[in-house]
Amino acid sequence: MTPIELEFLGTGTSGGVPLIGCSCSVCRSEDVRDYRLRSAVMIRDGHTQVMIDCGPDFRQQMLRSGQTSLDAIVLTHEHMDHVAGLDEVRPLNYHQGGEMPIYCTQRVESRLRQQFAYAFSENKYPGAPELVLHAIEPGKPFQIGHQRWQPILGKHGTWPVLGFRIGDVVYLTDVSGMEEAEMDKIKGASILVVNALRHTPHVSHFSLDEAVVFSRETRVPEVWFTHISHQMGLHAEVTATLPAGMALAFDGLRLTGA
Secondary structure, three states: OOOOOOEEEEEEOOOOEEOOOOOOOOOOOOOOOHEEOOOOOOOEEEOOOOEEOOOHHHHHHHHHHOOOOOEEEEEEOHHHHHHHHHHHHHHHHHHHHHHHHHHEHHHHHHHHHHHHHHHOOOOHHHHOOOEEEEEOOOOOEEEEOOOEEEEEEEEOOOOEEEEEOOOOOOOOOOOOEHHHHHHHHOOOEEEEEEEEEOOOOOOOOOOHHHHHHHHHOOOOOEEEEOOHHHHHHHHHHOOOOOOOOOEEEOOEEEEEEO
């Protein structure tokens, strides 16, 4: 099986880093690892290129990565920092000559049809993004090109959120809890990416300590934390304190599964 490559297009929380109006040491840092666009990743296997989430930094992320095409976009949930960039797929519609496949749950689809009503209207405005929705749900793996995707259901406060296992790579974002049966789907993976918002607890995201405990329970040997706020602290300082095999991810980082 062709190895899975994961590229972090963004590792920040909903406000990104630096945060507008903030002058903390993180927001003023000159370390490029402290500059974080909204969370999203690219999944590649040499044949198929899929993006997980499509937030408001989508255009900048694609240009910075040098990514010129996409086979699909998979959405974890419907919050704006994960879907607001869908209008920006229009250049890909033109260059690729067709609709962009969007994989999401029924709940997310309902929100997209409201938020982007102009893209789903019977009398579409010329130039509207061309999106075709594919329903996915927890417990049912699906295929995109050469890639087999296993949904993993997490809790985002009181909201459902999907993570995914592709090969031996697991990507989870905006998670604050998970049932044991879903955690079982992570076992045997070689790379785990999971959100860690800040040091102090949050109602709908893992704190760093909670993410460390969760990661240890999965027994995955290589762990990277994402969806990080400026409240976390400087990348270099925080990473130096983490257990072996764990680190803060940063924009532009590329990983390859075993």
